[in-house]
Amino acid sequence: MSITVLLGAQWGDEGKGRIADALASEADIVARFNGGPNAGHSINVGGKTVKLHQVPSGVFRLGCQNIIGNGVVLNPAKLLEEIEQINEAGAQATPENLRISENAHIILQGHIALDKAKEKTQGGIGTTQTGIGFAYADKAYRVGIRAGMMRDAEKFGDTVYKRTLEINAQLAAQNAEQVDAEMTGAIYTAMATQIAPYLADTSAILRDALKRGKRILAEGAQGVLLDIDHGTYPFVTSSSATIGGVMTGLGVPPQSISRVMGAAKAFSTRVGKGPMPTELDGEMALRLRGTGANPWDEYGSTTGRPRRVGWLDAVALRTAVAVNGITELALTKLDILTGIDTLNIATRYQVDGRSLDELPSDSEVLERCTPIYEQMAGWTEDVQNCRSFTELPANAQNYIRRIEKLVKARITVISVGPEREQMIVR
Numbered sequence: 281m282s283i284t285v286l287l288g289a290q291w292g293d294e295g296k297g298r299i300a301d302a303l304a305s306e307a308d309i310v311a312r313f314n315g316g317p318n319a320g321h322s323i324n325v326g327g328k329t330v331k332l333h334q335v336p337s338g339v340f341r342l343g344c345q346n347i348i349g350n351g352v353v354l355n356p357a358k359l360l361e362e363i364e365q366i367n368e369a370g371a372q373a374t375p376e377n378l379r380i381s382e383n384a385h386i387i388l389q390g391h392i393a394l395d396k397a398k399e400k401t402q403g404g405i406g407t408t409q410t411g412i413g414f415a416y417a418d419k420a421y422r423v424g425i426r427a428g429m430m431r432d433a434e435k436f437g438d439t440v441y442k443r444t445l446e447i448n449a450q451l452a453a454q455n456a457e458q459v460d461a462e463m464t465g466a467i468y469t470a471m472a473t474q475i476a477p478y479l480a481d482t483s484a485i486l487r488d489a490l491k492r493g494k495r496i497l498a499e500g501a502q503g504v505l506l507d508i509d510h511g512t513y514p515f516v517t518s519s520s521a522t523i524g525g526v527m528t529g530l531g532v533p534p535q536s537i538s539r540v541m542g543a544a545k546a547f548s549t550r551v552g553k554g555p556m557p558t559e560l561d562g563e564m565a566l567r568l569r570g571t572g573a574n575p576w577d578e579y580g581s582t583t584g585r586p587r588r589v590g591w592l593d594a595v596a597l598r599t600a601v602a603v604n605g606i607t608e609l610a611l612t613k614l615d616i617l618t619g620i621d622t623l624n625i626a627t628r629y630q631v632d633g634r635s636l637d638e639l640p641s642d643s644e645v646l647e648r649c650t651p652i653y654e655q656m657a658g659w660t661e662d663v664q665n666c667r668s669f670t671e672l673p674a675n676a677q678n679y680i681r682r683i684e685k686l687v688k689a690r691i692t693v694i695s696v697g698p699e700r701e702q703m704i705v706r
């Protein structure tokens with residue numbers, strides 16, 4: 281029985297895709313347990329770039345099964361687009377290697393319209409405007425539509441049509457543009473026929489695989505600081521991005537988890553609103569963010585928005601490690617720090633005359649926190665060709681060792697450049 285879990289240990293965009301891609305080479309099954317098309321990462325396959333939003337990263341590994349779990353909210357149109365792109369890139373996403381939980385909830389056009397309308401108001405938090413919050417709200421409110429209904433395409437289309445009428449009433453009340461319910465019903469009916477062959481009881485598949493000793497990679501979307509319960513509420517996504525989401529989002533027992541890996545960037549980034557104590561502006565922010573000319577620059581892969589950037593926040597990372605039982609970390613984008621004279625790491629926060637060594641659970645308190653920094657000497661040597669820890673410049677080694685000590689987790693993987701092989705495994 282063995283599940284390796286990969287979580288984003290910050291605010292998302294930690295470069296999980298790269299790490300997932302590497303871990304997928306040792307997995308029989310890759311299973312996605314939360315989120316929806318709000319996530320995204322690009323994979324280079326045979327010279328073509330494919331953007332995956334909902335399909336797990338194992339799809340490019342021959343013989344690897346991929347599962348979209350019940351904890352995911354699924355946009356069927358985007359899924360079909362992704363499947364087409366994957367097939368065009370010469371790989372395959374078929375009902376043989378991709379199974380979708382019958383209990384995953386469906387994102388409707390109306391959810392997207394509601395998300396967009398909300399973002400235009402004061403209450404907007406800077407979502408990806410992909411309908412995530414409203415699809416999960418329908419699930420919690422018990423009016424959601426589950427993927428399993430796609431087996432009866434007519435009934436599914438009719439249910440989508442009726443729910444869209446109800447959503448239209450909400451949109452009308454906000455003077456927002458409504459959705460064409462009839463057309464949406466017809467489009468969703470057609471998509472149901474295409475998606476139905478992929479449906480399965482994915483919890484049963486996973487539990488059976490565990491019995492047969494298969495290796496499973498549970499891939500999280502977003503980051504644990506965006507978790508609906510443990511993140512910086514209300515500036516969060518609407519799913520469980522923390523370790524608990526693995527069990528509820530896939531339907532697997534906790535004892536089957538043998539390894540919890542967190543991906544963390546060597547500095548901090550965040551998209552959308554919400555507190556970010558180590559946020560930088562000015563020259564250093566531009567330096568860390570990049571211009572957008574490179575695919576690895578800090579611009580959202582789903583929305584293209586420039587990301588907020590800052591120094592590494594060991595307080596936030598320490599909390600992420602503690603809450604999720606993260607046993608090891610993958611530190612990404614170390615090469616971006618090359619050439620910076622002095623690096624700062626936030627080791628504690630100061631607030632209301634107190635000093636904190638973990639993230640306060642109240643976002644309003646977090647907003648008032650001032651980070652206490654520790655300075656470390658940077659390095660000028662190029663790290664991109666380093667393939668072992670000892671090849672790294674001494675100051676880079678010191679930086680990594682200091683983070684390990686501060687957050688109480690071992691850093692076992694270090695990415696030192698954008699290419700697949702530019703990675704150190706310790």
Ligand code: IMP
Nearest residue numbers: 292318319406407408412516517551552
């Ligand atoms: P939503 O998930 O689209 O509802 O957005 C809620 C919050 O989560 C916003 O601050 C988004 O910027 C953030 N968010 C959602 N998905 C991602 C992601 O994949 N990376 C980084 N931030 C994300």
